[in-house]
Amino acid sequence: MEDAAAALARKGPPAVEIADWIRRQISASRFVPGQRLVEVDIIRQTGGSRFKVREALQRLAAEGLIDIEEFRGATVRGASMDEVRQLYLARAAVEGICAADFTRRSSAAERRILADMTIEMEQCPQDHAPERFGRLNARWHAFIMDVSGNLVLADMVKRLNTPVHRLLFGTFYRGDRLNEAIADHRRILHAITAGDVDAADAAMRQHILNGYRFLTGLDHAIHEEDEVNPV
Amino acid sequence: MEDAAAALARKGPPAVEIADWIRRQISASRFVPGQRLVEVDIIRQTGGSRFKVREALQRLAAEGLIDIEEFRGATVRGASMDEVRQLYLARAAVEGICAADFTRRSSAAERRILADMTIEMEQCPQDHAPERFGRLNARWHAFIMDVSGNLVLADMVKRLNTPVHRLLFGTFYRGDRLNEAIADHRRILHAITAGDVDAADAAMRQHILNGYRFLTGLDHAIHEEDEVNPV
DNA sequence: GCACAGCGGATTGTCAACAATATTGTAGGC
DNA sequence: GCCTACAATATTGTTGACAATCCGCTGTGC
Known part of the structure; x- marks a missing residue:
């Protein structure tokens, strides 16, 4: 029987973890206000599927941490x-x-x-x-x-x-x-x-x-x- | 030239509006705590695509208004x-x-x-x-x-x-x-x-x-x- | 009558391909 | 040299099909 870690490795991290990862990047100023968050880059760096990355971005947008514009994607919000x-x-x-x-x-x-x-x-x-x-x-x-x-x-x-x-x-x-x-x-x-x-x-x-x-x-x-x- | 309303009718409401709609349903107690929010129903009632409905649900989950469980979908949270x-x-x-x-x-x-x-x-x-x-x-x-x-x-x-x-x-x-x-x-x-x-x-x-x-x-x-x- | 395994429908999760749009680079005219 | 129009590229939005999972139902054996 597979344990949780193996399942995670097979399926990739859930949306919540990807959101956390992005949040940490912003906290640490590795992502700075105005910077565009390109889906593909995040997929590469987190190993998540595109769909889950997009879910994560939606969550962050709901928190007001990023802006999402149509066809322009997500950018880090500055205060x-x-x-x-x-x-x-x-x-x-x-x-x-x-x-x-x-x-x-x-x-x-x-x-x-x-x-x-x-x-x-x-x-x-x-x-x-x-x-x-x-x-x-x-x-x-x-x-x-x-x-x-x-x-x-x-x-x-x-x-x-x-x-x-x-x-x-x-x-x-x-x-x-x-x-x-x-x-x-x-x-x-x-x-x-x-x-x-x-x-x-x-x-x-x-x-x-x-x-x-x-x-x-x-x-x-x-x-x-x-x-x-x-x- | 198409105006915004026509474009909206063609493309369906954006995720934010669907989220608002669900929020209103919850506010008015048309959706009550514990109730399952089935994607297909919301699609039918709002006219949004499945993808946008799911984005809307993610946003609401980020706000803590609903819970999302794997393979069980979204339920309205009670306090x-x-x-x-x-x-x-x-x-x-x-x-x-x-x-x-x-x-x-x-x-x-x-x-x-x-x-x-x-x-x-x-x-x-x-x-x-x-x-x-x-x-x-x-x-x-x-x-x-x-x-x-x-x-x-x-x-x-x-x-x-x-x-x-x-x-x-x-x-x-x-x-x-x-x-x-x-x-x-x-x-x-x-x-x-x-x-x-x-x-x-x-x-x-x-x-x-x-x-x-x-x-x-x-x-x-x-x-x-x-x-x-x-x- | 009751416990339980198995089955089928309903629902959600995932993926890949394609369409729509923005951005960037380039060539041409002034 | 600079601005504009246009093409090429990069990126996001959308859709549909399919896989995984859960839930209720049914039939069987006891």
Whole structure:
């Protein structure tokens, strides 16, 4: 009897995996806004059938990550500066709620894990390890999402993050961003530990908006409707 | 030379329109949770080709509105009571932000329009017109979304609403819901008119959460993980 | 009457060929 | 040299046929 792996090798990856693969390429800026996604190339690189590739593209279009034009195919969508603002505002609202829920629902053990992660991240500036900070930061936020128990919101944040993922990572390499983020995290953790639901919400919101402020403060020359290429 | 309508008649509706059509059926409960969406039926009813119907289904699956199982096709997803809670919490967060943005960005004329709509809705209880109230209510919320200028959030709310649309409408037929909603709207309008951004945010959040509380208060027998059929 | 294997219809998944369209390259005129 | 019209190529859209799978039905043996 064939096992699942053999079946997969015979049939090729399902549409969901192809979609994930493309999403990762976009997150990592291997696919950049404006770039055309040619079906044949994706077929070659993923081993999926043309049909499944097209299904994957449809899914990504539904998420707003790519545009599909008739007879012109799929292109990676870029976010205007105004849309980035909207994305951050949305994230602020949603992650605020999650922080509040985390405060309500987390066990002592889970709060302990969060505290440990927070402490570990505070080592990064003196180690000059912004990349590690970025990875830990993603895990830190994801952990709060998970424990908050709201899959709808978690999914939403994941979706909101993809287009700005690279932008987000970029900020960690510059200036005082790391220390500011660490201070924010500490404030959030404090509110959570104290069981102060509203304070956790407010601190998380502020944290996200700080990230946005830092991002826009960097390139003050960018105008409202400029396309942002997350390089 | 052919115009667009003729071309459409010849080629059939695009995938996006088919997806919209299915979405409307679900919103109106003509398709109910658990129901199988057979490709051939949709082809017959929309006139789309099989391929386009399948693309449309992929999009809806990406939105989480339907499930697609291998060789079993698409079924309408039902929301568990817990998921409904999550949806409402998300809506509260997002619409709160939009109310705040409306307060910041709206012109005097736009605030006037909102006030007129609010007054019109206050007639509904004495006219015994809950259906009309529901329609106006949808417009009222949509108007705030629009003017707030955040397309990302507007899209998100639209997506959040589809699975619970019928539930929402149902509440307007019962008890004191209309008067409560009217009082909420009045409070929100008051905060907006006063230019109080935070108060508008808080009042809108409270309004959505009141809706949720009303919904859950109705059927206290429903347990956490029960499927909710929005009939 | 009931359990179960097998069969047939219904439905979805896959593929390959072909049609429609956009893009690119090229030649010619000005 | 540059612009335009046209041909060649690349890419996507569409269709139909066929394979794989599931589901309900039926008939058989007990």
